[in-house]
Amino acid sequence: MSIVYGPVPSWRLGRSLGIDLLPGRGKTCCFDCVYCQLRVTTNATVERAEFVKLDDLARELAAVKGVPADHVTFSGTGEPTLAANLGRAIDVVRQELVLPVAVLTNSALMTREDVREDLARADVVVAKLDAPDERLFRLINRPVVDLSLREVVDGIRRFRSQWSGRLALQMMFLNANKRAAEEMAALAASLSPDEVQINTPLRPCAVAPLSAKEIVAIRESFAGLNVHTAYEAKRPDVEPIDARETLRRRPRCTRPRHQE
Numbered sequence: 001m002s003i004v005y006g007p008v009p010s011w012r013l014g015r016s017l018g019i020d021l022l023p024g025r026g027k028t029c030c031f032d033c034v035y036c037q038l039r040v041t042t043n044a045t046v047e048r049a050e051f052v053k054l055d056d057l058a059r060e061l062a063a064v065k066g067v068p069a070d071h072v073t074f075s076g077t078g079e080p081t082l083a084a085n086l087g088r089a090i091d092v093v094r095q096e097l098v099l100p101v102a103v104l105t106n107s108a109l110m111t112r113e114d115v116r117e118d119l120a121r122a123d124v125v126v127a128k129l130d131a132p133d134e135r136l137f138r139l140i141n142r143p144v145v146d147l148s149l150r151e152v153v154d155g156i157r158r159f160r161s162q163w164s165g166r167l168a169l170q171m172m173f174l175n176a177n178k179r180a181a182e183e184m185a186a187l188a189a190s191l192s193p194d195e196v197q198i199n200t201p202l203r204p205c206a207v208a209p210l211s212a213k214e215i216v217a218i219r220e221s222f223a224g225l226n227v228h229t230a231y232e233a234k235r236p237d238v239e240p241i242d243a244r245e246t247l248r249r250r251p252r253c254t255r256p257r258h259q260e
């Protein structure tokens with residue numbers, strides 16, 4: 001299988017059956033985040049295109065009917081909203097499987113109406129937001145196209161105002177932004193998410209994670225919001241259908257098992 005992978009254990013989505021609409025050998029994205037587990041961005045673009053055929057997706061989904069899962073999640077080897085057929089792919093999932101659909105996005109293209117329309121077909125949208133200002137945005141997310149944090153935030157805000165589904169903000173905290181928790185919390189509150197996921201890089205990457213104690217301190221800044229943190233979350237046991245293809249997209253956590 002080249003499009004469907006997992007299930008992977010997700011701390012907020014349970015047993016998550018992954019869909020990769022950008023399944024080349026590199027990474028297709030408009031960011032090159034310092035903590036990205038997929039390493040360097042090899043296909044830097046902001047142009048939407050069709051990377052897989054929906055017939056192929058339907059065939060792979062038919063083969064995994066009956067695999068225990070809690071969500072079908074669009075993620076994979078890059079930014080899923082770069083797939084121009086994302087909305088139709090969500091429809092194909094709904095035809096083949098009776099599972100809620102989630103999309104993990106870096107939020108970069110949410111200013112586009114066609115992207116917001118595609119995302120609105122999902123049940124859960126997890127939108128990345130790692131910085132409260134342009135300097136940290138450039139330092140952490142390293143956009144590889146001409147894009148400002150102001151545009152990213154505007155896109156999330158517009159989407160929230162139009163869509164009443166479950167919107168989660170995922171905020172990655174590292175040394176670079178750990179002192180900006182108050183500003184991040186204020187920004188999060190202004191976007192009215194259903195939940196905030198406070199994360200730190202626990203998978204193999206170039207950046208060290210913050211400690212559980214540091215994450216607890218950051219969490220205190222988010223009082224009043226529905227917050228979940230990576231250290232507190234429990235992950236289910238899962239058996240991937242293809243371990244090699246799953247590991248390529250989703251390396252294992254490095255923290256001790258009892259903390260997962």
Ligand code: SF4
Nearest residue numbers: 029031032033036106
């Ligand atoms: S947005 Fe996601 S896929 Fe793209 S570089 Fe950042 S972490 Fe990697």
